[in-house]
Amino acid sequence: MRTHRAVVTGAVALSLVLAATACGGGTATGGSDQGGQGKKTLTYWASNQGASIEADKKVLQPELDRFEQRTGIKVKLEVVPWSDLLNRILTATTSGQGPDVLNIGNTWSASLQATGALLPWDDKSFGKIGGKDRFVASALGSTGATGQDPAAVPLYSMAYxxxxxxxxxxxxxxxxxxxxxxxxxxxxxxxxxxxxxxxxxxxxxxxxxxxxxxxxxxxxxxxxxxxxxxxxxxxxxxxxxxxxxxxxxxxxxxxxxxxxxxxxxxxxxxxxxxxxxxxxxxxxxxxxxxxxxxxxxxxxxxxxxxxxxxxxxxxxxxMVAGINMAVFKNTRNLDGALEFVKFMTSDEEQKTLNKAYGSMPPVVGAQQDPAFGTPSLAVIRDTLAQSAAPLPQVPxxxxxxxxxxxxxxxxxxxxxxxxxxxxxxxxxxxxxxxxxxxxx
Missing domain, CATH: 3.40.190.10 (Periplasmic binding protein-like II)
Structure with missing residues (x-):
């Protein structure tokens, strides 16, 4: 999450979470055609990590353009303020009108997992992005309920x-x-x-x-x-x-x-x-x-x-703070969505994005970059490794x-x-x- 985020009102959050619908999200505004013809498109809801939404667009758009150059998959970006993000996601889980890929506050992982809308990250899915062992253990601890396949993968890590x-x-x-x-x-x-x-x-x-x-x-x-x-x-x-x-x-x-x-x-x-x-x-x-x-x-x-x-x-x-990246289960371009998550969690992109936001990569290989060994970030890195705990992973x-x-x-x-x-x-x-x- 971006430092400290606003939370939706209890009545809305609770009623939507308890709906626990399995209909999932969707790509109402831009999934690829299922036959694979034409230019494939993904929609992506990014969380507001920088000083403003425009600042986030300046960070993210060049990376999305690079992804398109490599894969031919265009990513339609929307940066969603924290004050709106959870309500938007919960509404998408019940309406089916959502993105293909989205950022979530890592503390929401179990709650959103309970809706049944998000893709479970089993060993096969993790294998398509390089494997679960690429990620720091504390970050993986905030990806869903214990004993279940994670509902998301870590993207940015933070600690107090x-x-x-x-x-x-x-x-x-x-x-x-x-x-x-x-x-x-x-x-x-x-x-x-x-x-x-x-x-x-x-x-x-x-x-x-x-x-x-x-x-x-x-x-x-x-x-x-x-x-x-x-x-x-x-x-x-x-x-x-x-x-x-x-x-x-x-x-x-x-x-x-x-x-x-x-x-x-x-x-x-x-x-x-x-x-x-x-x-x-x-x-x-x-x-x-x-x-x-x-x-x-x-x-x-x-x-x-x-x-x-x-x-x-x-x-x-x-607490183990951070942002996870999730995929709506009923995306019409699952292969493209997994390819995009792989790109965003690659060592190269992890270094670029976390340097821009002042956060710590949850990817082990990216943490080796000297930029993440400064006194301030070293405190965060050591806290995450030694003395942080995830918020309750409950619905x-x-x-x-x-x-x-x-x-x-x-x-x-x-x-x-x-x-x-x-x-x-x-x-x-x-x-x-x-x-x-x-x-x-």
Whole structure:
């Protein structure tokens, strides 16, 4: 996903996901004729990865032209904003009016898999793009439900890290970024005040809320779903995770109250203008540059853990973030669609595209390029390899993001208004969220 994405409303997402239709998508606007005569065409919905839709077109169109030159297959490109993408995809699964190939947020893989609309990537399909072992294990872990053939293949990989404003740290006499949450709070108290915020959050960005509380739940030894897919939002660990995140504003006062209303990317403006000292973020080279920051102005460190160093279990410090590439099952040009996925996930294209977007290739061979060994990208690479975990790979995942993300948003609103945020109030919000989601 592009850094932090907006999520559809729960009612729409849940009703469409539960429809679980097997009719699939289609190529209503440009599949090839089945006899193979004439110029073959694919339609492709790309996610908005760059600073704008036009910026994405400038990155992607030359690559699509190169693909056409090599294969004779024309690709009709549409870059879809994150605010629209999931609704568009879900509508396509029920109407049949969709593209041949599309990008999906990797956290949606299991939800979209449950619709039956996407091509399952069995060994034969993976064989046509070079094999499953070309991909990093953590990226493959976010391609669908455990025990089923993946619903997509990894395209761009990302992870969270802690980014800090060097000027604000220097002005406060702070020499190094915090490594634990206790250190972050202590550092934050030295950085805040005077109209400035120590760390930025986006309280109205539902997906970002989920990303952060998911990691904190892991650090508390909790999961939001049982292995069987039953929601368990009110366990002590889940409640403690949500409270810890909201307490950055409610108790520790190191997040400005205005952040409760921030939506996608709004915290970056404050970071770039020396009003916020730290952010938990992805793909900095693209998003920070769009705010006018040079790489000399910010530093990077692994996202905080309770103690020690990042790793697995209670030392997980990021969700496995990224974009997957899927094929609608009822495409009229399956061979062409697989050829296009092979092209986009080739070592050559992976280097080109991930360099453009500041993300990490999920393809092992492409990661060897020195461009992905810079200090910032090395943190992301190491996080993905050592201390990231995929969000729940369950059919209810998109609804989970909506209802729990909304609960966190409402708790931030309470904190901003000076209303108490207690263990009991957090548990009540999560209980209400759990009642809005089915067990399977």
């Amino acid at each position: 890290a802690l980014y800090y404003n060097k000027k604000m740290f220097k002005d406060a006499g702070i020499e190094k970024p915090p490594a634990t949450w206790d250190e972050l709070v202590a550092t934050g108290k030295r950085l805040g005040g005077g109209g400035k915020s120590a760390i930025g959050v986006e309280g109205s960005n539902l997906s970002n809320n989920i990303h952060q509380v998911f990691v904190l739940a892991k650090q508390h030894g909790a999961d939001f779903f049982t292995p069987e897919g039953k929601p368990q939002f009110t366990t002590d660990g889940a409640v403690a995770a949500v409270k810890q995140y909201v307490d950055l504003m409610a108790t520790h006062k190191i997040v400005a109250p205005g952040n409760a209303e921030y939506a996608q990317n709004q915290s970056l403006s404050d970071f770039a203008k020396d009003r916020t000292a730290m952010v938990l973020w992805q793909t900095p080279s693209a998003t920070f540059a769009a705010q006018g920051m040079t790489e000399e102005e910010w530093g990077v460190a692994p996202a905080p853990v309770p103690s020690g160093t990042p790793g697995q279990g209670t030392s997980v410090n990021s 209810q995942e998109s609804a989970f993001e909506t209802v729990v993300g909304t609960a966190v948003k409402e708790l931030f609103a309470d904190a901003a208004a000076g209303r108490p945020v207690t263990t009991e109030s957090v548990r009540a919000k999560l209980d209400k969220a759990q009642q809005q989601i089915p067990a399977s």
